[in-house]
Amino acid sequence: MSRLFGHKEHLVRMAGLFAAGILVFLLARALFVPKGFGTYGHYRAGALADNRAYPVKFAGxxxxxxxxxxxxxxxxxxxxxxxxxxxxxxxxxxxxxxxxxxxxxxxxxxxxxxxxxxxxxxxxxxxxxxxxxxxxxxxxxxxxxxxxxxxxxxxxx
Amino acid sequence: MERRAFLEAAGKVLLLTPAAAAALEHGLLGSTENPPEYKQADHWWGMAIDIGKCIGCGNCVRACKTENDVPLEPYYFRTWVERYHVNPDDQDHPEVDSPNGGYDGFPEKYRAGDGTKNFFVPKLCNHCAHSPCVQVCPVGATFESPDGVVLVDRTYCLGCRYCVQACPYGCRYIHPERQTVDKCSLCYHRITKGLTTACCETCPTGARMLGDLKDPKDPIHEFLRVNMVQVLKPQMATGSKTWYAGLDGSVR
Known part of the structure; x- marks a missing residue:
């Protein structure tokens, strides 16, 4: 057991890299995925409101x-x-x-x-x-x- | 750092980051729900078209262009009307024309009594329940809304044109100024306010009928029951929600 964890700095480095990778991924995801994406499906939920916001020209x-x-x-x-x-x-x-x-x-x-x-x-x-x-x-x-x-x-x- | 301390810290980081991300999404980005008066789950929109009533006046084409700011020229359309000229002995090769999409009506081109069959077919997005155009969009900029309307997220569209090619009904075009895709939205801004679409509002003969299939009192149920109806290209299994009464086999 002690031999397996004998060179713990390797493990520390690897874990650090993993953590950094996960952080970068989460940061990129928060940056690039638009708000509300996935609420109803593979699209931005706000697009529904955008489509509704168009002005009406025929009064009815x-x-x-x-x-x-x-x-x-x-x-x-x-x-x-x-x-x-x-x-x-x-x-x-x-x-x-x-x-x-x-x-x-x-x-x-x-x-x-x-x-x-x-x-x-x-x-x-x-x-x-x-x-x-x-x-x-x-x-x-x-x-x-x-x-x-x-x-x-x-x-x- | 001791191994135990490190493992504890690393465990905490790994466990907490998704929670933090979820908290961020929930708290900071705000709610995306629509105002309560229109409930998407209560509607499922479709369109019924009676070919026998269409007179090819082009009112729908003009109204649609006005309502949705579709550029007049070049001649792109969210809805348009086609004229079919069918020789009964050669149903597979109809002569189809649509001068300016029917915007200026149809100048007479054929003679009465020449043994052919002539009729108009209004076309628009079929608002498929299993849309090929939605399936090919690489960025999720086009989608089937929870109430059954195929919509475009114009702020997110790349203009890659995959969907234009994927639509079997030719209902999409690239907006010449925005360079993003545009198509019939079934006047989503109108139907969610209790109005009908611009084309239905202005159709003088009632050839077009917007229908809410989740509303048991909607006359579309009667239309679908009383008439022999068909969708366009049923073999493509698009789940089209635009039903035609009196559709001829020659119509593509």
């Missing part, structure tokens, strides 16, 4: 009808009842946040309507489509109310 229908309470009732009468506001009116989260600062722009029916209703053979057959050679007035809005397409637009006084 619920935000629109909070103030524009009359529109959903008007829409019910026509085939556009289930289209959400921002499908036509564009992203308006800034307007929903502060209606005085950002204003929505009324879409031009001439440009807007054909985005969906221009004839195309790849469109589903039952979908109402127009061929501009046969059916295109100067402005769709003259005859069609975009909110209730089957009905003539109501003139606002």
């Amino acid at each position: 229908r619920d935000a629109c009808v909070e103030c524009h309470t009359d529109v959903p009732d008007a829409l019910k009468a026509g085939k556009h009842a289930r289209i959400r506001c921002e499908a036509c009116h564009g992203p308006l989260a800034a307007h929903a946040q502060d209606p005085t600062k950002a204003k929505g722009v009324k879409p031009d029916p001439k440009v807007l309507c054909v985005k969906c209703h221009l004839a195309n053979v790849a469109k589903p057959q039952g979908f109402p489509q127009i061929d501009p050679k046969e059916h295109l007035g100067p402005n769709c809005g003259e005859c069609h109310d975009p909110h209730v397409p089957g009905q003539e637009p109501q003139k606002k006084g």
